Amino acid sequence: MKPHLLLIDALNLIRRIYAVDANQTHHSEEHMLKASCARVAHACKKLLQSTNATHAIAVFDGDKSWRYHFYKQYKHTREPMPDTLKNALHNFKQAIEQTGIVVFEPINDEADDIIATLADKAAKNKINSTIVSTDKGFLPFLNDYICVYDYFKKCYLDNNSIEQRFGIEQSKLIDFWALAGDKTNDVPGVKGIGTKSAQLIVNTYENIDKAIEDDALSSSIQKKLVEQKDMYVISKQLVTLRTDIQLGFSLKQLRLH
Template sequence: MKPHLLLIDALNLIRRIYAVDANQTHHSDEQMLKASCARVAHACKKLLQSSNATHAIAVFDGDKSWRYHFYKDYKHSRAPMPQTLKNALVDFKHAIEQTGIVVFEPINDEADDIIATLADKAATNQINSTIVSTDKGFLPFLNTHICVYDYFKKSYLDQHSIKERFGVEQAKLVDFWALAGDKTNDVPGVKGIGTKSAQQIVNNYKTIDDAIGDDSLAIGIQKKLVEQKNMYVISKQLVTLRTDIQLGFSLKQLRLN
């Protein structure tokens, strides 16, 4: 059987399932958490079946990653995890492990960087992988060996949907986010450059320097790019997922029984 790696963005899956169950007010916290754990386990089993995975891992976030040290306002406005959920994470991890999927929680790294590293290494070795997440940050990695699946919409994301959603080609996504910013993660972008201006710049120029050097570009936009180029550079680093994380384990250790 040809190897296939299933990569689950664990908190992305858990938090969305938990949010639905937490709204069922007729349940006690204990009942609600038990139901959530069961639904997460059920989701994992369905994903194993639908992907025909031979190897699988569910990755959690470690503590403050390098991004928090690199840019102090990274994710500063994001609501903290509900304490009830935080206290029950060990139960969710156990529920996932019961399905045969390896659970990994790094010390400091974000799940996104771990998953990107694993997918990239697998692709380099001609191994296909499925990333399960609603996080748009994985979209630049879509290729013949890497697909991204939205469990809640029951759909695979493709390059056509990227163009339709963001107005730019896949190869331009990182530059687009670096210019327009990403409010979800408090990535600043270039102040004064909105979605339309960012689309215009990345669709018409190979690099930001090319845009700055084009006299036909609006003076106001040129000025913003020149004055805030450092914020563009910072933002680009924040939205670029790393593929060089030292993992400490091999693909063999993720094989399903």
């Protein structure tokens, strides 16, 4: 059997399943958490089967990644995790581990950077991997060896879905987010550049320097690009997932038994 690496964005999966269960009627909080843990374990088992994974890992977020230090406003408006869920995370980790999947919680790094690093390393070794997440940040990594699966919509994301959702090609995603910003993560982008302007720029020009040099482009857009180029650079770094995280373990340690 060819090796296949299953990469689960753990909190992405858990928080969505928990949100559904928390809104249901249960006998008690304890009963609700047990049901939620069972659903997460069931999801993991289904993913193992559907992907024919030979190796698997569920990655959690570390405490504070480099992005929080690099840009103080990063995710500052995001709702904190409910205390009930936060205090029960160890139960979810145990539920995942019981399916045979390795659970990894870095000290500081974000799960996204860990997963991107693993997928990139696997691809360079011609090993296929499936990333399970609804996070759009993984979309720039789609290639012949890396696929992204939305467990809740039960579909694999592809270039067509990217173009339908964002109106641009996959290769333009990073520049698009750097220009338009990302409200879900409080990434600023270029103030005054909305979705349509960002689409126009990335679909027309090779890079923003080319846009700034073109007199055919609106002078107001050019002015914003010139005056806020530093925010574009900062935003681009924030939305770019790293692939150089030192992991401290090898693919062999993720083999399923």
